[in-house]
Amino acid sequence: MAAEFGATVWGRAWLRTVESTSVTTVDSGLPKARALARNKAVEGLAVGTGRVTAGVRVKDVVYRVGLILPEWTGDMRMEAERLVAGVAAQRAALAPGDLPDALEADLRGAGVDLVVPAADQVVQCDCRARGPRCVHVVAVLYSLVQRIDEEPALALVLRSARAARIGESASGVERIPLGQLDPARFYGD
Numbered sequence: 330m331a332a333e334f335g336a337t338v339w340g341r342a343w344l345r346t347v348e349s350t351s352v353t354t355v356d357s358g359l360p361k362a363r364a365l366a367r368n369k370a371v372e373g374l375a376v377g378t379g380r381v382t383a384g385v386r387v388k389d390v391v392y393r394v395g396l397i398l399p400e401w402t403g404d405m406r407m408e409a410e411r412l413v414a415g416v417a418a419q420r421a422a423l424a425p426g427d428l429p430d431a432l433e434a435d436l437r438g439a440g441v442d443l444v445v446p447a448a449d450q451v452v453q454c455d456c457r458a459r460g461p462r463c464v465h466v467v468a469v470l471y472s473l474v475q476r477i478d479e480e481p482a483l484a485l486v487l488r489s490a491r492a493a494r495i496g497e498s499a500s501g502v503e504r505i506p507l508g509q510l511d512p513a514r515f516y517g518d
């Protein structure tokens with residue numbers, strides 16, 4: 330049976346940082362945060378480049394959580410783009426949104442941080458609990474792990490929109506948001 334959190338190498342990479350860096354602050358909060366994620370208390374999880382937002386419902390209160398996760402820059406971004414381009418053919422054989430496991434190993438081997446180091450993560454929550462990570466933030470991170478397990482390509486989207494797009498069309502799915510299609514041009518003059 331697949332793990333509830335971290336069923337893929339991509340989700341597992343994020344799970345490691347959630348569980349290792351939370352220990353000192355909300356040790357006893359981990360089971361509670363997992364329960365919130367499991368019981369669908371995390372609502373409207375949105376994953377974009379450099380940020381994750383969600384609401385966490387506890388009884389009748391929804392706490393808004395925001396995570397600011399710096400994008401890849403400089404050499405790390407170039408290296409990531411090179412490695413992603415290198416697996417474009419393998420990616421074409423997978424379902425849309427999936428990534429070959431070998432890419433995670435390649436990134437790690439090249440010293441590219443798939444996951445934003447805890448010290449570089451900026452977290453915000455309405456609850457104003459003391460300490461860097463309240464249970465709501467950790468619950469959102471657990472939900473992020475599950476979301477990445479479902480769609481590993483989001484792990485790339487988080488760190489670089491450009492790297493995420495490389496080779497994507499090779500999967501046979503052209504992802505053009507409908508709003509960007511100009512109907513006049515689409516159908517020809």
Ligand SMILES: [Zn+2]
Pocket residue numbers: 392454455456457458463464465466
């Ligand atoms: Zn909170």
